[in-house]
Amino acid sequence: MSFINEYTKELIATGILLLLVFALRLITSSLVRRFANATHIVEHRTNLVVKYLHLLINILAVIALILIWGVQPKDIIIAISSVTTVVGVAMFAQWSILSNITSGIILFFSFPFKIGDVIQIHDKDFPIIAEIEDIAAFHVSLKTKEGERIIYPNNLLFQKGISIMKHHFDDKEYVD
Template identity: 55%
Template sequence: MSFFEENTPKIVSTIILLVCVTIIRFIITALIKRYAKHAEINEHRAILVSKYISFVIMAMTLAGVFMIWGVRTNDVYLAFTSVITIIGVAFFAQWSILSNITAGIILFFSFPFKIGDTIRIHDKDFPLEGEIDDIKAFHTYLRTKEGELVTYPNNLLLQKGVSIVNTTREEREFMD
């Protein structure tokens, strides 16, 4: 008996699962983009949220493929816990990376300020005022009045006091 004859039900089930997941990902991405446009959320944030959701969906898909093919759960748990342990030790050694990722997620979902806002960071050693150019997972880009582009870690944005500075209409560009 050949491999294909023996595993036809598993192959068909896997293909059906992958097609369904692809359709679901497409629909969810379209819904997120539509919601972002309706709620006037920055497109960049919507794309990042889509990526995070796609990552979760792909992890669930991998679990589904494991179940279809009958992979022993003990082997999966062993591999998963080993990888998580290694990642945990690496992140513990680099706690600032982990804190920046966490702060980036908080900034993405809580929206305390948005791209285009002018903020003032209250730091006694290095006070800073600038317009937010972009918010990434690890850091935020601020443009000062002098035109300097400053990369500021997200964890410090959550630790320091931040004020949103009101700018007058004449100072800001017209954005449609």
């Protein structure tokens, strides 16, 4: 009983924070899904963005809990900077993973092209004309007219020039 008396403010603040996290997760999910429905974005992409936003909310909630329960801000900054340094060094060789995730989120919200569009990637060494089959967190699945399946990293879509073609790969027979 003395625990409850001693930490009443922290317990109340923790309860309020948990309610706030729950509400924020519901609100962000609802807003992202409403945006996806309005722009006709595929459910798979929507779920990925919702998952990323929930992860961000959870990380912020953990930091808030640490502050509520009395850890000094300078100690948090030291811990975060240490972890960030280790992760930064470890991820330096894997920057493309972060770049692909960021590009996937940008593609979700900016939607310059959609599934079913035929695009031309202007690469002097390996030009591609293909139809977009799927847009995932790390890559875009493309299918050429010949049926070849290409997995193209999201970050390269922002580094190369892209044209959205007007025609699709429907096999049509023309008779004179």
